[in-house]
Amino acid sequence: MAPNGKVVRSPLAGKVRVAAIGYGAFGAFVLNALCGLPEVSLYAVAGRSPDRLKVFAERMGIPRWTTDWQTLVSDPKVDIVCVLTPPHTHAEIAVAAAQNGKHLFLEKPPFTQPAPLCQ
Numbered sequence: 296m297a298p299n300g301k302v303v304r305s306p307l308a309g310k311v312r313v314a315a316i317g318y319g320a321f322g323a324f325v326l327n328a329l330c331g332l333p334e335v336s337l338y339a340v341a342g343r344s345p346d347r348l349k350v351f352a353e354r355m356g357i358p359r360w361t362t363d364w365q366t367l368v369s370d371p372k373v374d375i376v377c378v379l380t381p382p383h384t385h386a387e388i389a390v391a392a393a394q395n396g397k398h399l400f401l402e403k404p405p406f407t408q409p410a411p412l413c414q
Contacts, residue, residue, distance in 0.1 A: 311374040312338035314367040318351050322379030341367050368392040
C-alpha cells in the first residue's frame with residue numbers, strides 16, 4: 296500500500312496469482328497484507344453475498360469475483376488459494392484446491408474432523 300493509503304498494483308506478469316475464498320474481517324486483513332507484496336497479484340475472490348463481494352473486490356482492485364468458490368480452485372490461472380473462511384468450511388475447500396494442484400494458504404485449524412487428512 297502506498298503512503299497515501301492507495302493500493303499500488305503492477306501488471307500480472309511474473310507474479311503469483313492468488314484466489315481468496317472468503318473476505319470477512321480476517322480475510323480482509325490477510326488480503327490487505329498480500330496486496331503490498333510485489334510478487335503477488337490478487338486475482339480473484341469468492342464469497343456468499345454478491346453485492347458485498349462486488350464492493351469488496353472493487354475496493355481492493357481484485358479483477359474477478361464469484362459466489363462459486365469451486366470455479367476458483369479449478370481455474371488454471373490461480374497459483375495459490377487462500378482459505379479465509381470459518382474453520383468448519385476449511386476441509387472441503389482445501390481438499391478441492393489440493394486436488395486441483397493449487398498451493399494453499401490455510402489458517403488453523405486446517406480441519407475440524409480428521410477424515411480429510413486421509414484423502
